[in-house]
Amino acid sequence: MTALLGLMLLCLLLSTAMPRLLVRATWPEREPVLALGVWQCLVVSVLLCCGLGLVLAASAAVPAVREALFRSAPRQVVDAYGFADAGLWGAAAALLLAYGGLHTAVALAREVRAARAARSLRQAELARLAPDLPPGAGAGGDGARERLVVLESLQPEAWSLxxxxxxxxxxxxxxxxxxxRELAAVLDHERGHVRARHHWLLQCGEALAAGFPGVAVFAAFRDEVGRLVELAADDAASRRHGRLATALALVELNSGRGVFGTCPAQRAEVPRRVDRLLAGEPRLPVRHRVRLTAAGLTALAVPLLLALAPGLHALL
Structure with missing residues (x-):
């Protein structure tokens, strides 16, 4: 069962060392969309390690599962995985990984249900407080699927549902x-969230972090996704309306909230976003982006290779 052991060791490495490297890196400030992709690859790779490990452990612990999965495989392939040597630890690993998979599914379902309920309540409240403008007024590329709602309030705010x-x-x-121009930048910022389905990433991050509070990779994924989606939306707005207009809009929306003086840590991100927009650092060179993309895809491929390695070696 070296494949199962390798998957568990890889899972440990990916869930501890890799998040620290990504959190300390400076390149995500220049490539937030790419950073979101790399984070997703990392998290999916961790889940792949657990899922593939569950398949191997279940094959070792339950002969019926092994027969169903390896029905058409040559005998030497089955022997190469060493299921007969797994013993009680294979069954224990299968139970532990099955519990983790069930726990993940329940946490995700709970988060999605809570988010939908909150969104429905907020939509009902908006419908009560303010009527919609005519179709197409303030709409972007989504046309009839997007409506602009004006809410009576002295507090300058903008958000998306x-x-x-x-x-x-x-x-x-x-x-x-x-x-x-500043208002147009703010609306395009929110459109960037809607079009990129950032709420899905946020829900997944919250579900994994809440379901496994002791796992560093999930907590880091939740925190970094919350930061990177804002940077990505800032870039989407600044490409169309300019960095200065987008930065000024951020300042105007947050100037009365005490975020530009001595402020709590959770509010300190707004000044950093403004500084980033005004600094206007260029994107990473293409070769660096290609390398980072390849690294993310490699993280996805390695668990599959580890799981298939004994069978492929036996065939060769």
């Missing part, structure tokens, strides 16, 4: 404070 009928919400305080 994703879903089949996406809503972009802006308060009258924001309309009064922002210039036309």
């Amino acid at each position: 994703p879903g089949p009928a996406a809503r972009l919400v802006v308060t009258t305080g924001a309309l009064r404070r922002l210039s036309d």
Whole structure:
């Protein structure tokens, strides 16, 4: 059962050392979309290690599972995995990994259900407080699927409600404070969240971190996704309306909240986003982006290779 042991060791490495390297890296500030992809590859790779490990452990512990999976495989392939030598530890590993898989599914379902309920309540509240503008008013490329809602409030705010009928919400305080270009940048920022389905990533991050509070990779994934989606949306707005307009819009929306002075740590991200936009650092060279993409894809491929290695070696 060297394949199972290798998968568990790889899972340990990916869930401890790799998140630290990614959190300390500076390149995600310049490539937030690519960084989101690498983080997703890392998390999926950890889940792959657990899933493939569950398949191998279940094959060792339950002969019926082994016969179903290896029915058409040559005898030397089955022998190469060493299922007969697994003993009690194979059964224990299968039970532990099965519990982890069930726990993950329950946590994700609970998070999705809670997010949908909160979104429905907020949509109902918006419908009560403010009528929709005519179809197409303030809409972007999504046309009829996107509506702009103006909410009466002195506080300058803007946010989005994703879903089949996406809503972009802006308060009258924001309309009064922002210039036309700044308002357009804010709306494109929110459209960036909706179009990229950032809420799915946030829900997955929350579910994994809540379901496994002691696993570093899931906690880091939740925190970094929350930061990177904002940077990615900032870039989407700045490409169309300029970095200065996007930075000024951030300042106007947050100037009355005490985020630019001595402020709590969770609010310190807004000044960093403004500084990043004003600095205007260029994107990474293409060769660096290719290397990082290859590294993320490699993280996905290694668990598969480890799981298949004994069988392939036996065939060769």
